[in-house]
Amino acid sequence: MAEPLVKKDDDRDDEDYSPFLGIEKGAVLQEARVFNDPQLDARRCSQVITKLLYLLNQGETFTKVEATEVFFAVTKLFQSKDTGLRRMVYLMIKELSPSADEVIIVTSSLMKDMNSKTDMYRANAIRVLCRITDGTLLTQIERYLKQAIVDKNPVVASAALVSGIHLLQTNPEIVKRWSNEVQEAVQSRAALVQFHALALLHQIRQNDRLAVSKLVTSLTRGSVRSPLAQCLLIRYTSQVIRESSMNMQTGDRPFFDFLEACLRHKAEMVIFEAARAITELSGVTSRELTPAITVLQLFLSSSKPVLRFAAVRTLNKVAMTHPLAVTNCNIDMESLISDQNRSIATLAITTLLKTGNESSVDRLMKQITNFMSDIADEFKIVVVEAIRSLCLKFPLKYRSLMNFLSSILREEGGFDYKKAIVDSIVILIRDIPEAKESGLFHLCEFIEDCEFTYLSTQILHFLGNEGPKTSDPSKYIRYIYNRVILENATVRASAVSTLAKFGAFVDSLKPRIFVLLRRCLYDSDDEVRDRATLYLNMIGGDGLVGETDKDVKEFLFGSLDVPLVNLETSLRNYESSEEPFDISTVPKEVKSQPHAEKKAPGKKPTGLGAPTTGPTSAVDSYEKLLLSIPEFAGFGELFKSSAPVELTEAETEYAVNVVKHIYDGHVVFQYNCTNTIPEQLLENVTVFVDASEAEEFSEVASKPLRTLPYDSPGQSFVAFEKPEGVPAVGKFSNLLKFIVKEVDPATGEADEEGVEDEYQLEDLEVVAADYMLKVGVSNFKNAWDNMGADCERVDEYGLGVRESLAEAVSAAINILGMQTCEGTDVVPSNARSHTCLLSGVFIGNVKVLARISFGIDGPKQVAMKLAVRSEDQAVSDAIHEIVANG
């Protein structure tokens, strides 16, 4: 705009001068009245719109009424022929995101512009209309959009194509009809039209693998002009490669030649996209990697920071899987340690740490020490993690690396950084026995001056576990007792527990620890006093809980064998009475939990923030419910309740799901019914179960639901007897029977007379997994060795052709219904074999462990070897039975 919005002659010296100085919403809204003038002043109107946009941009909001008023006023401006003003009108309408009924007001104006002779009008009107429109209007303008896609003017074509990409999210069926036009646009000579057309065409076809493959085949042969379109093509090609298998005879990868040719493209973005794609190929060979690494190495010494960053970031990733392939770049990488851009320097350092060899460790550490002082905490954490893995790789170098960690631990830093260092030291202590004493000592020093309660308590806990096992436990006592004197209540309480551990496990220290614990009896905090009292009484000799010393230690310091959440729910449900709370009634089953760690692949929950706990279980509430029904009271202890299984489609008249409750000699089906029809009241609701395909089951009781009003769920039950302790399976068909009464919606009163009716539900199966509780073990190898091979059974099975190894593994886990241990449910993408560790409790409370080794060959034939150990040979056999029949 040529003319400033406010006079500026005398404000020249003012640094803070702004044309919007002192701007105020109310005043601008007043000014917007000029939009209604019969003689429109285009320039003035433009200025007012700019002011409105400025306000919105600064975060000012308009009320609903204000927005509507502005919108209607702005629509008047379509009368003006001024192109600049029209452009501002478009922008304003997009910012206001009008409601459906407001959209109608501008639709005809915008449609007129869409067919205007001015290309700029057409392109912008398309973008605005598609942005604000809904599905119904879209069918009216579809014809114009199709024409626009193949328009001669690249701006118009791009506007229609980009709008198509957005509309595909909301109206896929309409946009899919434009395939022919989009395909034509892919051949456009205009670079960006080609890019937008290719993006849209791929999105239209993305669920059709064959079509995508064809698209890639034809385009990789032809000439794609635009670098952006070429980048897209590289992405689609990688996708096709990912989904097709390698040619087994020649070991050739389809389309690899295309990717390699792109490394010689003239646009840097294409070269980089191709190099990155090659490094990310699953199971990439070093022969395939070499050309990609070579171009990335050239980028490392570029004068452009963006290029250096992109290259070093990619090489950093490659170093995780193929460290040797990156070593050639080490010299270029070392010069990047002093890069002005700290992100680049950090990536270079961590890459070097991953690829470095034993002899270069000391030199690297020297360079890093200088570098650490001037980078941000988040970069420091990355470096700490890299040093940790380096140390695990070269345990002999632990001394210099541990010294480095302890020196940075003493320096300033935030919680996350300190935690990363402490975690690393803890891991080194665990994995490198020689590092233990010095590591513990560094941690002791650290808690002397640690401002983070969380870290102090975690370290104290760790000291309590590891300290007593060292050669001279007494030297830690001073550090721990100092915490009792100097710290807040939380830290004091955990210091008391740590002291008690030393007392319990080191006999020679016991008398001295007792003196210290007795002093804690006068602490100002009750938790600290309680702990001291408990420990003094328990370890002091006349124990109440266990007879032997071992029992006492197990009681005080042993791990809880129930998930904490389950304990919490049980305690909540416990009503104080004569009966004391019994921990053995707490269910041990770990409810399956969503993968919280998925976000950080490859990051194992190591260090102090050890295992996670599952979410609350519904088992307790089921148990209560079932106990309240006299018919089921004699069934004994509830072994397991399944997750609800839907027996109706979503949004049907009656919604029914079922929970399978498993007892030793019985099964109870709990049908949860919901009536979704306001005009109906159901009475005497029963489920008629046909168990003819479940021979071992016979119905013993059925508990109908007396009434089922609208939208107020109720339960009906059916109980079956089955052979005791046997994992009987079968299929049940279900028919919902009831009396339906009409309800007057006005009064809510039901008719006297009802009609009998029935409703077919889906079938239900009781499967072997229903007899298995998911119970994890913390250390599978120990558990496996302790179980012994007495009741072991090993067998091999062929699984036929499977989609992938991962699919076969998850199928086997599902059939057995056991808990996967140590993250072995995750199969690396290019693995040819995989071992899965499972644990569970089988009906009859028999602990079961299973180790399954899978292998996959070229034509995707999967074989598995299943080794089962349990406390009972019959159970081991039963597990094999499940697999053999599954």
Add this chain to the structure above:
Amino acid sequence: MGHEYKDYSKESCPSVKNILLLDSEGKRVAVKYFSDDWPTHSAKLAFEKSVFAKTLKTNARSEVEITMFDGYVVVYKFVHDLHFFVTAGDDENELILASVLQGFCDAVGLLLRNDVEKRTALENLDLILLCIDEIVDGGIILETDANTIAGKVAANAVDGAVPFSEQTITQALATAREHLARSLLK
């Protein structure tokens, strides 16, 4: 495999999460967000504050600079008292982002006739907003060539007579020729 597929399709088209133009104190001159990652005004301001603080001490005057934090890649460039930023997810091709940023900076330079500073930018805020509108539409890159962008914006200027670089004129001629061809073909 099903859901995995969908994820890749999302990544497959390069996308921009925001374009920011801040002043030398981190205050907004013009911003545009194309993502729900920052749902509220205060979330947006917090992001701008942290991106400004993290890049403030760097020298991004001669070359486009880059940083990565909180799962985003940000490319940026400073001209006088103006700080230009383009943000994307951390999986995005850095060089594509740099081309968007370069297009933005250079187009602003053309539109402000090389007088790239806060005061001029605010005086011509309409041009800046139109410029952003011509670069990215709903996160998808529309155009990265500075001359084309500036040409499209300038064609809309109120007086319609703002002269631009020679290239723009050639382009204007090219479009004119295409107009002619179109009407002849009809």
